[in-house]
Amino acid sequence: MRLAIISDTHLGFARGTSREGDAFFNFKQALEGIVKQEPDAIIFPGDLFDHKIPNQEVWHECFELFGLLQAGKNPGVKVTHFSRNNGSKSFSYHGIPVIGIAGTHEYRSKDLKNALQVLETGNFLVCLHASHALLEKNGEKVAIHGMSGIPEKRALEALRMYNPQPLNEAHNLLVLHQSIKEFLPSKDDMVATIGLSNLPNGFDLLVNGHLHWTSITPWEGKKLLIPGSTVFTQMKRLEGEKQKGWYIYDTQTMQLEMHFIPKQRKLYYHCLKFKNATPKQIVKKCREHLEKDLQTTHELLPLYRLKLKGTLANGYTQADVDFSKIMDGFSDKALFSTMKKFQTGEFSFRLDELRALHRSNVSLSAMGIDLLEKNLAQTPLGNRLDVKRVFELLENKENVEKTIQLLQNGELIQPETKKKPFC
Numbered sequence: 001m002r003l004a005i006i007s008d009t010h011l012g013f014a015r016g017t018s019r020e021g022d023a024f025f026n027f028k029q030a031l032e033g034i035v036k037q038e039p040d041a042i043i044f045p046g047d048l049f050d051h052k053i054p055n056q057e058v059w060h061e062c063f064e065l066f067g068l069l070q071a072g073k074n075p076g077v078k079v080t081h082f083s084r085n086n087g088s089k090s091f092s093y094h095g096i097p098v099i100g101i102a103g104t105h106e107y108r109s110k111d112l113k114n115a116l117q118v119l120e121t122g123n124f125l126v127c128l129h130a131s132h133a134l135l136e137k138n139g140e141k142v143a144i145h146g147m148s149g150i151p152e153k154r155a156l157e158a159l160r161m162y163n164p165q166p167l168n169e170a171h172n173l174l175v176l177h178q179s180i181k182e183f184l185p186s187k188d189d190m191v192a193t194i195g196l197s198n199l200p201n202g203f204d205l206l207v208n209g210h211l212h213w214t215s216i217t218p219w220e221g222k223k224l225l226i227p228g229s230t231v232f233t234q235m236k237r238l239e240g241e242k243q244k245g246w247y248i249y250d251t252q253t254m255q256l257e258m259h260f261i262p263k264q265r266k267l268y269y270h271c272l273k274f275k276n277a278t279p280k281q282i283v284k285k286c287r288e289h290l291e292k293d294l295q296t297t298h299e300l301l302p303l304y305r306l307k308l309k310g311t312l313a314n315g316y317t318q319a320d321v322d323f324s325k326i327m328d329g330f331s332d333k334a335l336f337s338t339m340k341k342f343q344t345g346e347f348s349f350r351l352d353e354l355r356a357l358h359r360s361n362v363s364l365s366a367m368g369i370d371l372l373e374k375n376l377a378q379t380p381l382g383n384r385l386d387v388k389r390v391f392e393l394l395e396n397k398e399n400v401e402k403t404i405q406l407l408q409n410g411e412l413i414q415p416e417t418k419k420k421p422f423c
């Protein structure tokens, strides 16, 4: 059989913004391509919708898209859903059958119905949850096993409890919608509990939704396919490296073939690191990238992600890096998403100083005097304030008022600079 695999379409994403049509437009193009391929079924590993309770307009879009599939060529595949309690139900579909799981965006507790279960009740698809669908055609059997997405913390335990078993004499796929440790930088259990070694054996193809950048990973002689999303939602670096699309999987040859969505936005992603840079230098560097990337016109406005990191020259703060200056003249050439995360030069300098002082075992008050002196040296006050005297005075609480008075009278400023204004 030939199975189309498409994931994370996020219908309803970015509604009310300039990108509100993206999810629908991309999914529509993908489905038009899939219909042309005349597959035997569509496998959907979750996040059909962006919200767990889609609004009426999004449902409307969803039914419009399912209409494309219902008008597609019926492959004559017999589809039976074997649910967890061993009951079975045959799926009578129109056009091309869809076998899916709910994603994390559709997740609702077991007492409530998720959006894919609603679609199953309406006979639009089969929604698997710790269950499998058997596809039969001309003597060939393909079993699609699936576990709908659940909160990561409980995912490994749930997968172990589910303990899916491949069926004999069938080609077996396992479909999940979870984070997988090896694909993520964080090792936090709230982010991922499942690693590659936890994936069950015996399946001919493993398919996982949730991660939005596509990849094929060889695993135990088989493959783990992550189809990726059809729409950019978070604009991550990895997503920018490959175009969005969907796959055709041939159960006989076990070949996977990627098809790209014909008209899609391009993502430019730059993470630029600076060292003691002035805002002017930063603006210049960023504009060089913009000029290079955006000199040609794009059919669809591209997405542009600028992430700025590093340290700023002394005397500057993040607020001095003005994105409007960077984008001046380009604001109609791309949809920008920007982020700046600078450590100011002064701040990192202070931290380094603190570490050095800590190592040298000086007393707390000596450390304070030293830090204050160094910080004051960078202000217009320079080294004119008698820091030691201020500290000595403040050691006794009763002297606070007196110290303030002395400061106001300028008596704690070194005599030779007393007359100069210091701000």
Ligand SMILES: [Mn+2]
Pocket (backbone or CB within 6 Å): 008, 047, 103, 105, 210, 211, 212, 229
């Ligand atoms: Mn998703």
